[in-house]
Amino acid sequence: MKIHEYQAKALLAQYGIAVPRGDVAYTAAEAKKIAAEIGVRAVVKAQVYAGGRGKAGGIKTVNSPEEAEKAAGQLIGTRLVTHQTGPQGVPVSKVLVEEASNVARELYISILVDGVSHLPVMMASEAGGMEIEEVAQSTPEKILKSYIDPAISFQPFQGRKMAYGISLNGGQMGEATRLMTNLYRLFMDKDCSLAEINPLVVTADGKLLALDAKLNFDDNALYRHKDIQELQDKEQEEPLEIQARDWGINNYVKMDGDIGCMVNGAGLAMAVNDLIQYCGGRAANFLDIGTLNNTERVVNSFKMFVADHRIRAVLVNIFGGMARVDVIAKGIVEAYQLMTIPFPVVIRLAGTNLEEGQHILAQSGMNFIQAKDFYDGARKVVEAAKGVTR
Numbered sequence: 406m407k408i409h410e411y412q413a414k415a416l417l418a419q420y421g422i423a424v425p426r427g428d429v430a431y432t433a434a435e436a437k438k439i440a441a442e443i444g445v446r447a448v449v450k451a452q453v454y455a456g457g458r459g460k461a462g463g464i465k466t467v468n469s470p471e472e473a474e475k476a477a478g479q480l481i482g483t484r485l486v487t488h489q490t491g492p493q494g495v496p497v498s499k500v501l502v503e504e505a506s507n508v509a510r511e512l513y514i515s516i517l518v519d520g521v522s523h524l525p526v527m528m529a530s531e532a533g534g535m536e537i538e539e540v541a542q543s544t545p546e547k548i549l550k551s552y553i554d555p556a557i558s559f560q561p562f563q564g565r566k567m568a569y570g571i572s573l574n575g576g577q578m579g580e581a582t583r584l585m586t587n588l589y590r591l592f593m594d595k596d597c598s599l600a601e602i603n604p605l606v607v608t609a610d611g612k613l614l615a616l617d618a619k620l621n622f623d624d625n626a627l628y629r630h631k632d633i634q635e636l637q638d639k640e641q642e643e644p645l646e647i648q649a650r651d652w653g654i655n656n657y658v659k660m661d662g663d664i665g666c667m668v669n670g671a672g673l674a675m676a677v678n679d680l681i682q683y684c685g686g687r688a689a690n691f692l693d694i695g696t697l698n699n700t701e702r703v704v705n706s707f708k709m710f711v712a713d714h715r716i717r718a719v720l721v722n723i724f725g726g727m728a729r730v731d732v733i734a735k736g737i738v739e740a741y742q743l744m745t746i747p748f749p750v751v752i753r754l755a756g757t758n759l760e761e762g763q764h765i766l767a768q769s770g771m772n773f774i775q776a777k778d779f780y781d782g783a784r785k786v787v788e789a790a791k792g793v794t795r
Contacts, residue, residue: 406622408636409452411501413618416595417602420587424615427503436477439502440470446505449476451497454641456536456619457487463497466505473502496640506614511604512571513537514585516553516592525553525592527585529567533604559589573607580613595633596626624655645713649692652705656695662687664790665710665719665748667703669694669728677722680780686787689716696727703736704743711744718749718790720782725756734762738769749774749789753782 414424426443429452430436440447451463458464463485465476477500484494511533519526529549532540540547549570551563564582573581584605592600599621606616627634639647649657656671660678664686668674671693678688692709694702710716723733733754740746753776754762766773774789776782 406624406627406633406637407454407641408620408622408633409454409499409501409638409641410450410618411452411499412636413620414615416591416620417588417615417618420591422584422587422591422602422615423613424618425503425506427501429499430477430502431481431499433474433478433481436500436502437470437474440467440473443502443504447473447502448505449473449480450501450503451480451485452499452501453485453487453490453495453497454638455485455487455489455495457489458485461485461487463487476500477502498640506606506616507609508604508606508616509609509611510607511616512607513540513601513603514567514588514605515599515601515603516589516597517599519552522552525555525589527551527553527559527563527567527589529571529585531571533606537603553589555593558593559586561586574611577607577611577613584613591620595620595630596623597621598623645690645709648712649705649709652708653702654692654694654705654709656691656693657709658691659713660688660690662689663715663717664786665689665692665713665716667692667694667706667710667719667721667723669696669723669725669733673722673724676779677720677783680783681720681787684780684783684787686783686790689713694728698727698729698732700732700736700739703733704740707737707740707744707746710748711746716748717793718751718786720776720786721750721752721754722776722779722782723754723756725754725758725762727757729758730754730756730762731758731765734765737773738765738771741769741771748793749786751776751782751786751789753777753779 411429418424428439447467449465467473467476480497483497485497486494513530513533516527530547532547553559564585568578568581601619602615604616606614643659645659666677666688668677674691674693681688710719751774776785
């Protein structure tokens with residue numbers, strides 16, 4: 406789950422990390438009032454779930470409350486298109502108006518969970534203000550990493566080493582170490598999947614300030630954080646992904662193809678998407694129904710497919726272990742009984758209670774395409790999607 410910059414900065418401030426003075430505005434008049442209260446040069450920032458706002462015109466520096474009002478009026482109610490949003494852009498319904506900072510240096514700092522070591526890793530770089538992926542590709546030596554053992558937490562020596570590595574001076578090293586320690590506490594306390602400050606700036610008077618911030622949260626831990634759940638801006642989310650969560654399908658991601666996929670297991674789901682592309686098609690979604698022995702999530706998956714008018718065919722690829730094939734089959738039959746399925750469906754089943762599952766489908770009277778194996782299923786669904794319109 407993502408939140409807006411102004412919400413992330415409010416959390417940083419709660420953990421003792423310095424952020425610029427400012428507030429969020431929902432109208433141009435509110436932006437003018439906030440700028441007047443700040444009383445100095447200000448920055449008006451579109452609040453969207455996407456990076457690249459500056460290059461897209463979503464960040465404007467203003468010199469008066471009147472300029473802030475004008476800038477906010479130009480942003481609020483529009484759709485901002487950045488390199489992360491695609492051509493459709495994302496809606497701008499609010500802006501952050503905050504004091505402009507006198508910046509001497511721009512740094513980068515973040516924490517995420519490393520997939521190899523399975524530990525939180527803190528990263529820091531002198532190349533602040535840039536996309537970290539670009540830095541990693543062009544100048545990887547500029548990225549410092551420090552792995553953190555949750556049993557002993559982030560240690561001061563790690564902070565000092567990181568601060569030295571990004572060329573902070575003696576007076577700033579203590580401040581940087583405290584900032585890193587507080588950022589780690591926030592990361593762990595709130596079950597973050599990413600905590601990023603980019604840029605972390607050194608001001609002209611030598612202070613550290615979080616000029617921009619991004620916090621993402623582990624969806625599977627949100628039940629522990631009702632306060633974080635309340636920060637979600639559903640207007641910024643993909644409607645189909647919101648609907649999927651409402652229907653209990655937590656592992657759904659909309660993609661840009663026209664072939665729906667229902668799979669059990671994240672690894673198998675990724676392999677299905679790859680094989681569909683290998684066979685000449687493109688997946689419309691990533692959908693892992695997980696391990697279940699009830700029919701509801703299967704039925705709801707078909708509801709998702711019917712609601713997505715891009716879909717021209719569906720592949721159901723189930724390798725049942727703890728998830729029984731007969732239960733999956735009952736869910737498919739129930740879906741056909743409850744709704745009109747306006748596209749061809751290719752079904753490949755393997756695993757526990759396979760014979761019972763095949764019998765249920767054979768006796769159902771459904772019109773579906775049976776696949777004998779994984780590759781056969783991908784090939785057949787790509788062929789079935791050809792010429793289908795909705």
